Amino acid sequence: MFGRTLRFALTLVAALLLLSCNRSKDGGATKIAVIPKGTTHEFWKAVHAGAVKASREIGVEIVWKGPLAEDDLKGQIDVVQSFVAQGVSGIVLAPLNDKALEKPVEGAVKANIPVVIFDSDLAGSAHKSFVATDNLAAGRLAGEKLAALLGQKGKIAVLRYQEGSASTQKREEGFLEAIRKMPEIKIVSDNQYGGATTESAFEKAESLLAAQSAGSGGVDGVFCPNESTTFGMLLALRKAGLAGKIKFVGFDASEKLVGALRDGHVDALVVQDPFKIGYEAVRAMAEILAGKPVAPRIDTGAVVVDKASLDKPETKAIVAPDLAPWLGK
Amino acid sequence: MSGVVAQGVTKAYGATTALAGVDLDVRAGEVHALLGENGAGKSTLVKILAGAVRPDGGRLTLDGAPFAPKDPAAARAAGVRLVSQERALCPHMTVEENVLLGGEPTRFGVLKREEARAIAARALLAIDPTGAKKHRLRPDALVRDLGPGERQLVEIARAITEPRCRLLLLDEPTSSLGADDVEALFAVVSRLREAGLAVVYISHHLDEIRRIADRFTVIRDGRTAGTGRVAEATPADIVTMMAGRSIEDLYPRSPRVPGDVVLSTQDLAGAGLPVRASLVLRRGEVLGIAGLVGSGRTELLRAIFGLDRVRRGEVRVGAYVGPASPAARLAQGVGLLSEDRGGEGLALGLTIADNVTLSRLVGLGPLGFVTPARMRAAAARFIEKLGVVCAGPDAPVGSLSGGNQQKVALARLLYHDVDVLLLDEPTRGVDVGARAAIYALIDRLACESNKAVLVVSSAAEELVGIADRIAVMHKGELGPARPVGELDVRAVMLEQAGAS
């Protein structure tokens, strides 16, 4: 009885392993590890698809592996270390923390594994290239758009994301920079942080709107630097009955935010191009492996999407790219 | 003078008086029986001696010096050791570790292994001088692998490792032991007496008292009701002292007329035990099954009731043939009273009403719902019928004495209105008064209600008293059932020991 159970369990484990390893073909071919911050968000699926597209064009193998738990710093470090121990040809990494991943990346470089950083920056200089949206420029875009929506005058508020998050801080900075050029626009609040989750952003947004008496014309326009703050703000505006009345520029394009754009509750979204980020990052790595020089900074751009431009094909390709050909689902 | 003396000891829990002034005088070198019905205060007195409970009043002396332990550790240090009724061993640990527990020889917290081994070896030699159980009672054997008798001996070994052990308290040491284990225990107790220990021995079995004890003290309602030399008192005297009234006939027996066969087994074998058991049970009769602990009696009942797997053979209940689940057996009118009252038989945390109605929650409210009022009413009927001493149907079963708990367990079977009652050790841990009530109930069930009753018991005397026929189980084989007229206690005991 004991023996049978044991045999059954082992067979089960072996079968599962064999089943799931059909996509890894070894043979000395070029193998690039691509490590995102997480694997379940829509954003990362588009990045994945872009990476797959690049790998097919160039003819390299990629391994897509994020930390087991979403946003798990230790888990991501473990994954990097494992790929280094494995001796892959190159590592493409979206670091969860700009400092904590520095050592593992240095370790990879020491083991002669080149590293390309994408999406978020990393401290230090061990990596060969950084592929991401130019967040400062993207923030400026948002600022210009909101200013245009307001006719260059009015009172605006910013709901920041989180202290210590480099990419969103850059966006906020770019946004404020653009706004400060408009003498008739007054910034009534730029020191509130929405925090990590939609719930915390929603609560902060509510109190922010109340504090600035947004209901009685205290605020004419708002800006949020990422998906969770945008969504939190959207919920708060809807609850206060202000959606559509206050000009609202947000960041990133989830299905719900695009829906709100159609409803007129959001006036514009600054959208990054995750597909392009994944694509360019793998391309850059391939160039490095081929011994060609690559730029230390590759901007994958950002575009402003509003209701009018939403249904244009080039916008669609960014907002809702067709991932099926690449991910096979 | 050496020994322990208690004078006028009192103890109250809230409004309930447990002890109202008890005197006890136990001398070194004697086995002193402490007798009394459940709830009389024996346990409280023992706990006071062991330091687990502090008395409200009275005086205790140990070897002439005042004795007022503040906790079990203090009582231990003074040389008092309790072997309690609940098996107090750590099943995951070895015999040696259990024997030494709490008294490990150490230097700076680190065990002195050699000394530990020597102490354990000495203790094991004391409880097993002939080495008859050497193969089981190894120092490195895990306690969970031992039988109940061996566990009992390990507990005693632990109690006597203390070199200063002067008073040994044994609380119903034989309640889960078979006959041969009882013999081994008696041998050990006799030797401890010769070594000059004072032993307090609590038991419900008067035959045991007669064999092992020198003197006795009876406690009733928290007071000392009598004391004397065992040899000078008749069982009837003692029972009268305990109950405060004389019990004319512990075993009532109305004329019984056996009817149709309702339950039969043919060459029944379980996964391990029983090996082979055939029996026939009729309406209106009481069939007794004798046997030592571990002979397969409990397993036979469990296999019949569907709790254990049937490997071979046949069970027939009325017109149904073959194995069935416990739920199906209940539906067929078969009910089981577990020997493990606290662990399996009753939900001690729930109320009497919950426990009585647990197996059949129908007809207790509209549309299949259950209303507490009807549950209480249903339970109240049986509380009255069986004379359960309690605060009411809402009293938690855990708050009742052993005898009353057993009545609640029986009430569930009666409430379910089963035709076949499988009773496993129905009087274990039950005092004389409640025992008489249970015997009377069994008699009524067989005669008046025309039920079929199967009783498993370790006490041969009890079976001879209540059963119509008795079959003896030995090593998993069930012998033929014979009318009690052809048997006596001695014959049953010989047969269950495999000596016939």
Added chain:
Amino acid sequence: MKYLRKYPFLGPLVAVVVVYVIFAIVAPGSFTRAENLTTMAGQTVVVGIAASGMTLVMLLGGIDLSVGSNVALSTVVCALCMRAGAPAILAAAAAMASGLLSGLVNGALVTTLRITPFIVTLGTMRALRGLAKGLADEQKIDAPSSGLDALVAPLPPGYGWALFPPGVWIMLATSGLVAAMLVYTKGGRHIVAIGSNEATARLCGVRVERVKWLVYGLAGLFAGLAGVMEFSTLTVGDPTDSVGLELEVIAAVVIGGGSLAGGEGSVAGALFGALLMTVIRTGSTYLGIDNWVQDIVTGGIVVTAVALDRARRASETRR
């Protein structure tokens, strides 16, 4: 069978070997490289050290759900000290002290309030997490990690004779000490006794409350040490780190033969349990197995381990 019983860690050891061999066969050849072995050992350190403490707690019949938060708090304390310019050894000591303190609080709540450990540590899990976030001002703390960063990092060239990074040796030493404590000291036996039968232990004069305090304190101390190792890996103090670590630690102990009911557990077994999960994780990375498959396999192994253990017991008692 008899050996399994005497040395309960043999089961998980065999499992580690079997899973390792499976991966060695199906994964790319580099899986068996020495670097990978050292990397896997290094990645086991945090769970391994915390599992020593958890084994004690579970032997006692308790549980400590606050381990993950405690580790995160320790990384924060460690980082704060380093940032303030404290020497590495002092920062590590402070982190361990914070772990010990948290553990003693658990012990105090369990023994004095008589609340079940599950509830107590469910509470302190949240509270310690909040404390960590508050101390860190809700952000990751950048701090110089000089001195501590070498604990679990791959060995620098020229130190190959050490075989493993120092953190791995610290883990082995910790486990060794705890295992020895269980066998050779009075306190160790009392821990098992309480987990096996608390009433008996009390009856036998074991100071149950004191032992519980000690055990929860030790578990906290080990969580603090695990936090130092975690800081060494992260090089930042992260108040949101190690969410769910407690479940991984409990899984390691259970795979290693521990029982939630107390009285059973093996330090060495827990270590192999932790290693088993690292091997699966690393092997999955090598093969590019999707995370969801990896979750299923790890979960399946936990249940299988316990089921096999039960089957073994059943077959033993039948004899």
